[in-house]
Amino acid sequence: MSLKAFHIVFIVASALLCLGFGVWALTGDGALSVAAAAVSFLVGAVLVVYGARFLKKVARTGYIAGGKL
Amino acid sequence: MQIPFTVAPRPDTGVNNAKIGVWLFLASEVMLFGGLFSAYIFLRIGAPEWPGEIGGHMYERASDILNVPLATLNTLILIGSSVTMVMSWASLAMKRFDRYRLYMGATIALGFAFLIVKAFEYGEKFSHGYLPAENNFLAIYFVLTGLHGLHVIGGIIVNMYFMWPGARMWKTDPKRFTNRIEIAGLYWHFVDLVWIFLFPTIYLL
Numbered sequence: 681m682s683l684k685a686f687h688i689v690f691i692v693a694s695a696l697l698c699l700g701f702g703v704w705a706l707t708g709d710g711a712l713s714v715a716a717a718a719v720s721f722l723v724g725a726v727l728v729v730y731g732a733r734f735l736k737k738v739a740r741t742g743y744i745a746g747g748k749l
Numbered sequence: 750m751q752i753p754f755t756v757a758p759r760p761d762t763g764v765n766n767a768k769i770g771v772w773l774f775l776a777s778e779v780m781l782f783g784g785l786f787s788a789y790i791f792l793r794i795g796a797p798e799w800p801g802e803i804g805g806h807m808y809e810r811a812s813d814i815l816n817v818p819l820a821t822l823n824t825l826i827l828i829g830s831s832v833t834m835v836m837s838w839a840s841l842a843m844k845r846f847d848r849y850r851l852y853m854g855a856t857i858a859l860g861f862a863f864l865i866v867k868a869f870e871y872g873e874k875f876s877h878g879y880l881p882a883e884n885n886f887l888a889i890y891f892v893l894t895g896l897h898g899l900h901v902i903g904g905i906i907v908n909m910y911f912m913w914p915g916a917r918m919w920k921t922d923p924k925r926f927t928n929r930i931e932i933a934g935l936y937w938h939f940v941d942l943v944w945i946f947l948f949p950t951i952y953l954l
Contacts, residue, residue: 681772681935682768682931683835683838683931683934683935683938684835686934686935686938686939687831687835687934687938689942690831690938690941690942690945691831693942693945693946694828694831694945697824697945697948697949700949700953701821701949701953704949704953716821723825727828730832734835
């Protein structure tokens with residue numbers, strides 16, 4: 681597995697962690713927990729967008745190892 | 750004498766020797782951390798209360814004793830460092846050595862930031878007398894996070910080598926140097942991925 685493939689795996693795992701952390705934060709009480717959950721979901725969404733853009737870029741440019749994952 | 754297959758893929762494996770080597774090493778690391786995660790599971794299954802009694806207080810959740818905000822900050826730091834690590838490698842692939850230096854420097858700085866935050870977290874525990882010998886929860890917490898921290902230190906040392914003395918190879922053999930950064934990046938991503946599993950397991954569940 682190349683670094684770019686491993687990077688995509690890592691970003692997917694990180695996005696799932698953000699989702700899980702957000703759900704965990706919602707189990708707490710108070711506005712701080714809701715804010716933490718919101719930030720976590722937002723970071724997760726940013727990671728999904730970043731991962732999709734990264735995947736598209738390495739597939740399109742092929743500047744590394746002929747564009748193959 | 751030229752060492753064969755340091756850049757070009759071997760016909761029988763389909764990848765170069767460095768990549769095979771680092772994946773074999775990472776497989777052994779999976780077994781090391783996997784064993785410790787198994788120990789965590791068995792300790793937790795066997796414990797009547799988790800984390801249990803620490804310093805005369807009964808704790809029902811790990812998040813009551815551990816500093817979740819600091820660990821969350823460390824998670825964001827490591828995610829960021831993985832992005833800068835892959836960008837440093839991509840910069841070399843695009844023959845932008847100046848950008849490589851920038852991204853690799855950022856990766857090293859983020860690695861140090863992780864360790865500083867971790868030192869604060871450990872200092873907080875030590876100041877309350879929460880040591881590994883206190884109970885099983887703290888023992889497995891310090892073993893898992895401590896071993897992970899040692900891996901981060903190892904990664905920083907490797908990255909610092911490639912930032913300064915090892916970077917001379919860029920002038921003599923740029924393809925091989927780019928390959929070396931990919932190998933270092935695979936290790937760094939593995940260490941970061943371990944934290945992605947470790948953080949919810951230890952701090953949240």
